[in-house]
Amino acid sequence: METYELDGWAVLGDRTRRTIFERLADRPQSVGELAAGFSVSRPAVSQHLKVLKDAGLVVDRTAGNRRIYQVDPAGVAALRAQLDSFWTNTLAAFQQSVELDKAGDPVSTTSEQARVRKQIVVSAPIERAFTVFTERFGDFKPAEHNILAAELAETVFEPRVGGHIIDRAIDGTECRWARVLAYEPPHRVMFSWDLNTQWQVETDHDKTSVVDVRFIAESADRTRVELEHRDIERHGDGWQGIHAGVDSEGGWPLYLQRYAELLKSEA
Incomplete structure (x- = not known):
């Protein structure tokens, strides 16, 4: 298809x-x-x-x-996903336009500058692409991406709105560094980024950013995964460091590469 x-x-x-x-x-x-x-x-x-x-x-x-x-059903699901993506981009552009009019100042472009967008096409049906991303998140998340004092034992993605992404160390300590904000299999998952500019857990949710991941069927066995990390400026002074980190080759590109490799190895 x-x-x-x-x-x-x-x-x-x-x-x-x-x-x-x-x-x-x-x-x-x-x-x-x-x-x-x-x-x-x-x-x-x-x-x-x-x-x-x-x-x-x-x-x-x-x-x-x-x-x-x-x-x-597959064609209708793909059409719905495309429409969702269309409206997301359209509303984001509208919001930016409103902010520009309201501010009347180039500084209002900060919101757009504080976004990171990445995408990858994986060789998997949309249902499997979504399932592996959520249920196997810990299998492609780099083990060195861990702020716990002890070695990382596992990362758990709780598959529900209100759930968390949890890092657990071998000594039993935990770090709940993300909250699941949207869970819409097999088309979309969204979670918060609850780490501050010092790469520690941020307890003020007004100072956290959002990671929005969408899954779009390109054919029966190919899925385009679009990841957008936005509102990074909400982290306050020094947000550029977070932006640079997640935008770098060791950030979201590494996650998506390892995710694609995991899918390919189990095909």
Whole structure:
């Protein structure tokens, strides 16, 4: 399956085509069943189905001497993920524009400068890409990224909103350095960055940044992972040091590289 960006929404802009899609969402149907509810001809319905199928929104199968059409869940999930990504970027741009108008000063561009964006395409279905990122986070997180006094034993990612990312040392001590803010398998996970400019746990949540990770299906076995670490300026004086650290080759790029290698080694 290809990545369709927002083309699917243009396809559904046609009223008849949208109605066909909605009826297929209720249950699988043949061309004859679909045509019975329209004033258009069966060939016209077949043409609309071809457009929906080419857009990755519908699949078909043979049942006796009939061809049955149904909604493709993978295509719809990819379309939803693309729309989520589109609105995230659009709203971020809108917010920046509002801040610029309000401030009337180049200093208001700080929020945009205090972002780190990285992405990688991995050879895995979207469901597996999400599962490995969350459930196996400790397997690709570098062991040396540890502020505990003792050697790191494990890193646990609690898979729920309100959960934490926890480093546990071999002596039993713990460091809860992130809070899970959004957990939407298999499309998105978001967590806080609760470390201050001295790389110690920050207890004031108003002085923490956010890591937003989105998973977008490019095909049945390829997933694009987009990571955005934003609001880093909220850490206060010295936030540039955090930005430089997570943006460097030893920061998020290293995490994503090790994550991709983990997926590849277990393919």
